[in-house]
Amino acid sequence: MKRYLFLLILLLISIASLPALSADEIIQKMDEHQDFSSTIIKGSITRRDRFGELTSTYTAWAQGSDTFLLEFTSPAERGQKILRLDNQLYLFYPSAQELIRLQGSALRQSLIGSDLSYEDMSSHKNTLDVYDAKLLSSEIFNGRQCYVIELSSKKRNVAYPIQKMWVDATHYSLVKSEAFTASGRHLKSIEVEKTMMINNSVIAQKTLVIDQLKKNSSTTLEILSIEVDVPIEAHLFTLQNLRW
Amino acid sequence: MSKTMWMLALRNVTRNKRRTFLSLIAIAIAALSIVLLLAVVEGMKIDLKKNLTDYYIGEVRIRNAQYNRYERYHPLHLSVDQSIVETLKHTPLVTSYSQRVTFPSLLYKEEKTYSSVGIGIDMDKESSYADFSSIISKGRLPNVGSFEIVMGSQLAQNLNLDVGDTITTLSTTANRASNAATWSIVGLVSFPVGSMNNSYFLAPLDTVQHFLSMEGKVQEILLKVEGDEIVAAQELTTLFHNPSLVVEPFQHIQQLYELLELSEKIYYLISLFFVILASTVVINTTMMMVFERTQELGTLRALGLRPQKVHTLLSLEGLILNTTGSLIGALIGTLIALVLTHTGIDFTEALSGVDMEVSSIIYPVVYLKHIVFSWLFTLLISTGAIIISTRKVTHKGITESLRYV
Numbered sequence: 001m002k003r004y005l006f007l008l009i010l011l012l013i014s015i016a017s018l019p020a021l022s023a024d025e026i027i028q029k030m031d032e033h034q035d036f037s038s039t040i041i042k043g044s045i046t047r048r049d050r051f052g053e054l055t056s057t058y059t060a061w062a063q064g065s066d067t068f069l070l071e072f073t074s075p076a077e078r079g080q081k082i083l084r085l086d087n088q089l090y091l092f093y094p095s096a097q098e099l100i101r102l103q104g105s106a107l108r109q110s111l112i113g114s115d116l117s118y119e120d121m122s123s124h125k126n127t128l129d130v131y132d133a134k135l136l137s138s139e140i141f142n143g144r145q146c147y148v149i150e151l152s153s154k155k156r157n158v159a160y161p162i163q164k165m166w167v168d169a170t171h172y173s174l175v176k177s178e179a180f181t182a183s184g185r186h187l188k189s190i191e192v193e194k195t196m197m198i199n200n201s202v203i204a205q206k207t208l209v210i211d212q213l214k215k216n217s218s219t220t221l222e223i224l225s226i227e228v229d230v231p232i233e234a235h236l237f238t239l240q241n242l243r244w
Numbered sequence: 245m246s247k248t249m250w251m252l253a254l255r256n257v258t259r260n261k262r263r264t265f266l267s268l269i270a271i272a273i274a275a276l277s278i279v280l281l282l283a284v285v286e287g288m289k290i291d292l293k294k295n296l297t298d299y300y301i302g303e304v305r306i307r308n309a310q311y312n313r314y315e316r317y318h319p320l321h322l323s324v325d326q327s328i329v330e331t332l333k334h335t336p337l338v339t340s341y342s343q344r345v346t347f348p349s350l351l352y353k354e355e356k357t358y359s360s361v362g363i364g365i366d367m368d369k370e371s372s373y374a375d376f377s378s379i380i381s382k383g384r385l386p387n388v389g390s391f392e393i394v395m396g397s398q399l400a401q402n403l404n405l406d407v408g409d410t411i412t413t414l415s416t417t418a419n420r421a422s423n424a425a426t427w428s429i430v431g432l433v434s435f436p437v438g439s440m441n442n443s444y445f446l447a448p449l450d451t452v453q454h455f456l457s458m459e460g461k462v463q464e465i466l467l468k469v470e471g472d473e474i475v476a477a478q479e480l481t482t483l484f485h486n487p488s489l490v491v492e493p494f495q496h497i498q499q500l501y502e503l504l505e506l507s508e509k510i511y512y513l514i515s516l517f518f519v520i521l522a523s524t525v526v527i528n529t530t531m532m533m534v535f536e537r538t539q540e541l542g543t544l545r546a547l548g549l550r551p552q553k554v555h556t557l558l559s560l561e562g563l564i565l566n567t568t569g570s571l572i573g574a575l576i577g578t579l580i581a582l583v584l585t586h587t588g589i590d591f592t593e594a595l596s597g598v599d600m601e602v603s604s605i606i607y608p609v610v611y612l613k614h615i616v617f618s619w620l621f622t623l624l625i626s627t628g629a630i631i632i633s634t635r636k637v638t639h640k641g642i643t644e645s646l647r648y649v
Contacts, residue, residue, distance in 0.1 A: 054420060056421065077419075096412045103355060106350075
């Protein structure tokens with residue numbers, strides 16, 4: 001009983017100590033904390049399904065959060081590239097003579113069989129441009145004080161019309177997220193398993209993604225190394241470069 | 245039975261030429277229709293089995309034991325090692341085999357994607373199994389080791405593609421990753437099966453294996469075997485003694501075999517319907533032929549001919565007419581069917597848009613048993629109708645028969 005009382009007091013203190021921010025302000029801070037002028041990431045995508053576990057590695061270069069180039073380095077996909085430029089996604093395959101521009105329903109295809117879709121890679125820089133935010137509550141999740149925010153899409157053609165996010169109240173980093181259809185069907189869940197501090201910002205180092213529409217499937221994204229705010233040549237993000 | 249009765253029956257048959265001619269025509273058409281129908285149905289059955297075994301399942305199929313369970317996910321990593329082909333080469337009961345990789349693919353054209361299915365085949369050795377070169381409608385078969393394909397002619401037409409064009413395909417590899425490649429279209433193929441024509445393309449096996457990260461592996465091996473398929477599959481299972489492989493005769497490949505069985509039932513049902521239709525025509529014509537002579541038969545009985553003799557007379561007339569009519573019909577039907585065996589019957593229009601494993605051109609198959617059946621069946625039906633109608637007529641009183649209009 002004493003234990004429960006202690007936890008209750010702790011919870012009340014923690015709520016009382018949270019700064020009085022609106023949902024929009026929290027989301028804005030979260031977006032700002034993930035916003036670097038440029039990044040170079042070496043990472044891995046580990047996908048698990050009924051047939052076992054497979055890991056692919058990649059190097060990704062990003063300019064802001066709208067432009068990036070991802071090149072796979074693992075043997076099975078070596079040389080395959082994904083370019084996001086001017087809000088468009090282009091795929092390059094070494095054996096294909098033409099670039100594949102993904103649009104419409106093709107964006108819903110899975111990225112190398114993982115729980116991520118290409119659509120997930122084309123998310124908007126400013127969350128509040130697309131969603132209305134509502135602060136639901138604050139709670140402790142995995143030992144971290146979090147704001148629980150519900151996002152409802154302003155537009156109709158959005159991959160996830162409703163999202164529920166757990167945002168770290170101290171670092172304004174994403175801790176957990178659940179995506180739903182407008183009718184409330186659970187589509188995807190994301191959970192940050194490990195974080196790292198870069199330039200005073202906490203970013204997700206290891207993230208578990210589960211596509212709720214797939215059975216026995218999950219994907220872990222892991223950052224193996226990261227450089228931020230480093231100069232990157234602009235020609236890297238061109239269609240001409242993609243072919244090379 | 246006296247010679248006089250035979251002579252009388254023959255004279256009666258030739259006396260009213262128009263009536264005799266109409267009866268003969270009705271009986272002959274019934275026999276002809278049955279012969280033709282059975283030949284077409286037999287042709288369709290053989291065609292369906294050939295298409296299923298040539299293009300889909302083989303007479304015996306070898307796959308990874310786990311593949312069938314997860315087939316809807318197209319798990320190309322659950323494959324068969326090509327080295328087992330060496331064993332097949334030295335197995336007398338295997339008459340031919342085909343190593344294949346069948347994979348779903350998205351065709352990318354002008355920023356749009358279209359669903360299709362690719363089959364990787366060994367261009368050098370496939371001809372001993374299914375002769376794809378015979379169904380090439382334009383161009384040629386792809387060269388080994390090249391990024392060349394032949395495409396279903398309808399698929400090419402739908403995508404506005406032709407020989408000399410290129411197309412990029414997107415597929416999931418055996419590593420469950422994705423890959424894309426650009427292929428040159430070197431030929432168009434008119435698959436006998438409409439559904440294949442609308443969505444399939446063929447590519448060299450070695451290139452497909454490289455493209456899908458399946459070097460040295462195939463998705464399945466289709467076999468044609470000597471004798472009974474079930475026995476052959478059992479013998480091969482014992483021979484390989486490999487629990488990671490499943491050797492299945494086509495009768496055990498549930499889905500498609502069920503289709504084969506179901507189609508046979510449907511074909512027989514259609515045949516039965518037409519046989520009943522033909523029978524009603526024969527019964528109707530034969531009975532009318534007897535009933536319209538009620539007055540004449542009444543006169544014969546008034547002159548002293550006993551009912552038994554009238555019965556015999558009509559039966560003999562019927563026998564002459566029915567035997568001749570059904571024989572002529574069965575023979576003409578056989579002749580037409582034999583011609584169609586070579587020319588085929590074009591169902592392209594009728595089957596357009598129908599997703600069935602039946603060819604659009606059906607070649608009827610004539611069996612002697614079907615000719616004999618058609619002849620005997622028509623003979624039996626018409627003779628039965630004569631007996632029933634004669635009995636009715638002879639059971640009438642003489643005065644009643646004479647008053648009959």
